[in-house]
Amino acid sequence: MARPQLEVLSKLDAAKTQWYHFTAIVIAGMGFFTDAYDLFCISLVTKLLGRIYYHIDGSPTPGSLPPNVAAAVNGVAFCGTLSGQLFFGWLGDKMGRKKVYGMTLMCMVLCSIASGLSFGQTPTSVMATLCFFRFWLGFGIGGDYPLSATIMSEYANKKTRGAFIAAVFAMQGFGILTGGVVTLVISSAFRAAFDAPAYKDGAMASTPPQADYVWRIILMFGAIPALMTYYWRMKMPETARYTALVAKNAKQAAADMSKVLQVEIGAEEDNNKAGGAVEENRNSFGLFSAEFLRRHGLHLLGTATCWFLLDIAFYSQNLFQKDIFTAINWIPKANTMSALEEVYRIARAQTLIALCGTVPGYWFTVALIDRIGRFWIQLGGFFFMTVFMLCLAAPYHHWTTPGNHIGFVVLYGLTFFFANFGPNSTTFIVPAEIFPARLRSTCHGISAAAGKLGAIIGSFGFLYLAQSQDPAKVDHGYKAGIGVRNSLFILSVCNFLGMGFTFLAPESNGLSLEELSGENEDGEDQPAPAHARTVPV
Template sequence: MADTSDASEMDANDSASCTGSESAAQGTGRRAQCLATLVSSFGLMIDYYDFGVMNVVKSFLQEQYGEMSAAQNSTLSVSSLAGAVAGMLVIGSLGDRYGRRSMFIVCATLTFAGAALSACAWDDGNGSIYDLLTLFRALMGFGIGGEYPISASHTAENADSDTSSRNLALVVSALSVGAALAPMVVLMILTLGGSSEFSWRFVFGFGALCSLISLSLRLMFVEDSEKFKKEQQRNEREGFRQSIRKLRKYAKPLLGTCGAWLLYDIVDYGLALFSASFAEKATGATPKRAVASVLQYALMALPGAFVAVAIVPLIGRKQTYLLGTGCMMVVFIVLSTFFHEITKSLALYNFVYGLQLFFDVAGPCVTSFMIPGEIFPTAVRATAMGLSASSGKVGAVIGVYAVGLLQANIGVQHMFLVLAGICFVA
């Protein structure tokens, strides 16, 4: 994986435009940076909320509509991820051609529509609601997928060389906030005594409302950066195909960002969509306590983003990725080796499992988003970011299926050892 120390060699035009005085002249001042970071952060926070919420509402759905078949369970789990892969590729490419603002609006609109339709899903008495939710969440996933390349590109282009890594880290830290928000909302509803049907509809509806707010913010405040507008004018003169050919020069770093993100998301998403069931199976926790465990994991992970902000300038992007992934590997080995001792206590299991997520966010979570957002030139940044992020979501689909099969066939204990091996390869 290429580090951003190579960025000046890879794109002299971009690096030359990153001095403080030129950034101010190009409209990338403090206000533009803050708006770009806040809007992108809010969007990704809601996106990860929408991604993770299925993990904590499946029990409500099955209580009301009956058990899902194995095929329905797997398909419903990966539908949003499959949609995200398509969204990253399509919207990422369109973002380089038609602008960040227009694609930001498209993403928020699709995410809102998918979440709202999910909240209004119905059943004909034969379990058809699971098929409808699969369709609606795929639509939502398409919008979420587009967020990744557009958010990274828009944030980087509204920052200068001194603040780019910080702003990108703050944006990706919003994923951890979204991960905590999903179980928090569910626990609030359970505490207030909400019925199963009200609970899952409210949870999906809340995501739709937040997406609508995100759409409004983008309509009011988001504008394409001056850096992007100048590059867009150049593309119009040279032709868009000429800009795409520029990707050939970055084949090696693109392969690195795609491969590293794919391997990382096999582990990250494979665990994220099953973390509540792991807590139940490993420790015998009740469903409510399992949801509380998911909230604890998210809260333990959140400080990792701020640790990444601190250590990236000291040791570099690639080294931060390697350090975080290595620490995750060690935790997985500990979980597998001392599984029976650790799982005797839910509190101890939650701490060790949450520690893995802390290293996840402090290392590969932040840097796999940060590196492709910085090292590619403006003309093809969203396309390259979309290719990198979509590779990650292909890994996520693999991870969801693989983790589900692993826990069913070899058990949670040995599954952790397999995940340690994937971290080593990554």
């Protein structure tokens, strides 16, 4: 049996969209802008790092990072992110969303700067220092996932909640795009200043000493957007749902929301008089208790597994675009370009994919998620990702022949479009809606951490497959091609499995957070809420 909802929460659910909602989107979204920039900008400079620190004097072949170093540089931030998602997700439920929010942002600012200042007397020590700071950068980034999603879901009204959370996550697309643009600008400036002598001397594969500044500036730029929003994050009040349902202070929740939203909210009664004592007994089950597993066990399995499978595909594609483009000869071989020219071409290719496929996909989700629903967008996204990856993998040798590269790039861009107009957005949104307030941040952190585990597997697995080769052929382009084709087949299987696990998470469209989590149900002996369906009716 459902009991009456607190007035402040009812007012939030029914509140009209207003200026503060957009302010909250920008404040929370700039964290994701920074997250995406910091996580993906490393893929733009890894080849440059190899040229600078691992070139053998006198060799005509440009240097490259050893496989173990490349794996560490690409994957260590994900290890930190996974740890941060679990830790800060748990802390957000214990201390409150606001108190923890500033910690994550400041960690990102300091570690972005420190990454660019990585020092050492040998290539190994420079890479070790870089990996150390990128681990802690990832740790701060990890905290931003559960906190941003939870804060936005708890501020939003139920009619447009999906669009608001999706808009926060969509800032990730602008972060990826900005990473490419910043790299284009910096590499162009350094090319104009320092590449000309190299071309005059005929040293096409040269690496000017000033190239060492390029990757450092690119990495440190990530501190700027995070620092710009720190003050505004600290001014945001605690969410009403945390204050009322977890801290048990409905009066303070009403006062906080009255300050920032243009809604008249009457003073709430003391929680004990308003049913707070009943709620304590009714909804006090712990994480992974029998009651939690009965009510939300399949939901958590669904959100975590879908995110895990999605990130295997999404992050391996993003991090190794440069290798894919080289394998299909869209980007020339390294020994035909200077180091700065190579950085420029990689950034140009990734910026084009972000502009045409990645960013539009996010905003299609924002526009349609509260009309179509989470379930159909996620199911459709996984389906089309499976189809397009199979279309790339099966006739792979056709795509690598001259004249067919444009077709490959178009299909490849569509996989990013349907990732973002699909599971890459919905896996972020749904865990912020379907779990109880006192466990919401923790469960989102667990789901997100499962995703980052998938990203780690994807990044290390793709690197391993890219090194596979036919013993009779040792040409690098052929070797990379075999690895790309195998990877695309495996990723298509991951996407297909994601379709199946999508059926475990409920459709949350149009329902209040309390209805979804069952927090309005009286008595622990009640069955799981009828609305916790997995397929819309």
